[in-house]
Amino acid sequence: MTKALRRLFSGRGAVVGLPYAFLLLFFLLPFFIVFKISVSEMEAVTFKDVLTLKEGVLQLTVKFGNYVFITQDALYFKTYLASLKYAAATTLLCLAIGYPFAYFMARARATVQPALLMLVMLPFWTSFLLRVYAWRGLLAEDGWVAEALIAIGADQAMAALGLIAAPGKLLHSPFSLVLGMTYTYLPFMVLPLYGNLAKMDLRLLEAAADLGATPWVAFWKVTVPLSKAGIIAGSMLVFIPCVGEFVIPELLGGPETLMIGRVIWDEFFSNNDWPMASTVAVVMILLIIVPLAVFNKYQAEAQEARR
Amino acid sequence: MRGARFNAWFGRGWLSAGYLFLYLPIVALVVYSFNDSPIPNVWRGFTLKWFARLPADTEMVNGLWLSLKIAFLTACGAVVLGTMAAFALVKYRRFRGRTLFSGMVNAPLVMPEVVVGLSLLLMLVQMQRALGYPERGLFTIWLGHLLLGMAYATVVIQSRLQDLNPQLEEAAMDLGARPSQVFWLVTLPMIAQSMVSAWLLTFTISLDDVVLSAFLSGPGATTMPLVIFSRARLGLNPSVNAVATITVALVSVGVIATSYLIARAERRRAQEAAAAARA
Numbered sequence: 053m054t055k056a057l058r059r060l061f062s063g064r065g066a067v068v069g070l071p072y073a074f075l076l077l078f079f080l081l082p083f084f085i086v087f088k089i090s091v092s093e094m095e096a097v098t099f100k101d102v103l104t105l106k107e108g109v110l111q112l113t114v115k116f117g118n119y120v121f122i123t124q125d126a127l128y129f130k131t132y133l134a135s136l137k138y139a140a141a142t143t144l145l146c147l148a149i150g151y152p153f154a155y156f157m158a159r160a161r162a163t164v165q166p167a168l169l170m171l172v173m174l175p176f177w178t179s180f181l182l183r184v185y186a187w188r189g190l191l192a193e194d195g196w197v198a199e200a201l202i203a204i205g206a207d208q209a210m211a212a213l214g215l216i217a218a219p220g221k222l223l224h225s226p227f228s229l230v231l232g233m234t235y236t237y238l239p240f241m242v243l244p245l246y247g248n249l250a251k252m253d254l255r256l257l258e259a260a261a262d263l264g265a266t267p268w269v270a271f272w273k274v275t276v277p278l279s280k281a282g283i284i285a286g287s288m289l290v291f292i293p294c295v296g297e298f299v300i301p302e303l304l305g306g307p308e309t310l311m312i313g314r315v316i317w318d319e320f321f322s323n324n325d326w327p328m329a330s331t332v333a334v335v336m337i338l339l340i341i342v343p344l345a346v347f348n349k350y351q352a353e354a355q356e357a358r359r
Numbered sequence: 360m361r362g363a364r365f366n367a368w369f370g371r372g373w374l375s376a377g378y379l380f381l382y383l384p385i386v387a388l389v390v391y392s393f394n395d396s397p398i399p400n401v402w403r404g405f406t407l408k409w410f411a412r413l414p415a416d417t418e419m420v421n422g423l424w425l426s427l428k429i430a431f432l433t434a435c436g437a438v439v440l441g442t443m444a445a446f447a448l449v450k451y452r453r454f455r456g457r458t459l460f461s462g463m464v465n466a467p468l469v470m471p472e473v474v475v476g477l478s479l480l481l482m483l484v485q486m487q488r489a490l491g492y493p494e495r496g497l498f499t500i501w502l503g504h505l506l507l508g509m510a511y512a513t514v515v516i517q518s519r520l521q522d523l524n525p526q527l528e529e530a531a532m533d534l535g536a537r538p539s540q541v542f543w544l545v546t547l548p549m550i551a552q553s554m555v556s557a558w559l560l561t562f563t564i565s566l567d568d569v570v571l572s573a574f575l576s577g578p579g580a581t582t583m584p585l586v587i588f589s590r591a592r593l594g595l596n597p598s599v600n601a602v603a604t605i606t607v608a609l610v611s612v613g614v615i616a617t618s619y620l621i622a623r624a625e626r627r628r629a630q631e632a633a634a635a636a637r638a
Contacts, residue, residue, distance in 0.1 A: 177560075192400055
């Protein structure tokens, strides 16, 4: 006992123990409670406890009705699917814009690289909420971007593809939603990719050229495979939070872009149905648990590899 | 060599377009905050009236105060916890539950905030029922922000700790320093810069958060982002643009000042090292 106590108060015990206890109590435990509430019954104003003492006997009441309801109601299924779809589209767009971006950053002159990096990080420091709000102005009628897109006729093409409801109406559409998410999460894709591409050994490209590879072939066969860890880390940093995104769909999305974050919000704040909100959240966690595990694995590996 | 020239121009073009994409919304916000028209998208001349009206906007001012308080407390707490967590992950290669620990440290970086906010709130409500504590308000919002901020602080401090030369700490120990002395006199000064960056980053993250605050706030505890969000939801609002311009101005000054100070400190350290090498 005294040994355990002494270990706790020794530097090492406290350094590991304090953040560990904090995370267990405020990060892990809440998920178990959400699961517990998702299988509780709803009573008049509040939910019933899963374990109750009735006449001295401990009773366990578990109700999977909410889960059954979710699988049967087409609306939930459609919303989950839409969330995954928009998150995937955002991830692909971020990769398509961010990979060349990070590549050219990493191949720029060494003296300008810190400034280029700083410029990518700076938007982090200005409010994300305000920058998303700014897109409302840019895409609204008479907005700068809206005027430019209409001038080149891009709105016609997007309306034909079903990305916006009608030509000229850019806001509150799948287009504005994915644009807003791509905009917000682009730095999360660029930063890990840049970190990865900047430390690549350029002699490998010379070797490839010596062996007769054209720059294009060398890029696809050497650079891209070597940056796999960066691609995965960046994609997960974009995809996972996008699945549950709430603020961007709320400000830039429209009636047909309902995402699951909004459903949780409404079940909780408007319907006051805590068990249902918990059920929707548990299913969302199940959807992102595999990407989350992949992310954690690569994050841990990257941290080990740096030593 | 025409290919290389083309590549250089293509690269420059791509980077410029990317930066334009990143900065266009910020420029638009600032420009329209000086617009003398209630409809923010139609330019009708220069004005400062939206700024002049802000001090009388009690909802916004009260929100700002609460947000600043929470952000300050979050940044301090997150740097302490983040330093500990980073230290545990880098220095202690083996302890029980290390995988779970690193997973829990990294997960809040990507976990949708709706889920984190909902689960933390439901737990706090249960706690409140059992213990009569805590009331929803500043404290509960702080807990949520701390969770998120700690993850970011850990990543920032951890990457600095990993780059440190372990020989410096070993040398201190060889010269008879106790582990706590090594930490306070050798390690801490070397990671201080990353701790400052982590503090600033978590401060801004907390100052900006909508979703966690919405779940964890109680009656009367409305943070500035919640005020902005509820106005932005209804449409374009010049007061929001004015707040944005002030934020951008403060951030620019802060970042320029910090990077200047950091560059100066680096230069001085390089000079000292060179002087020591000559001696």
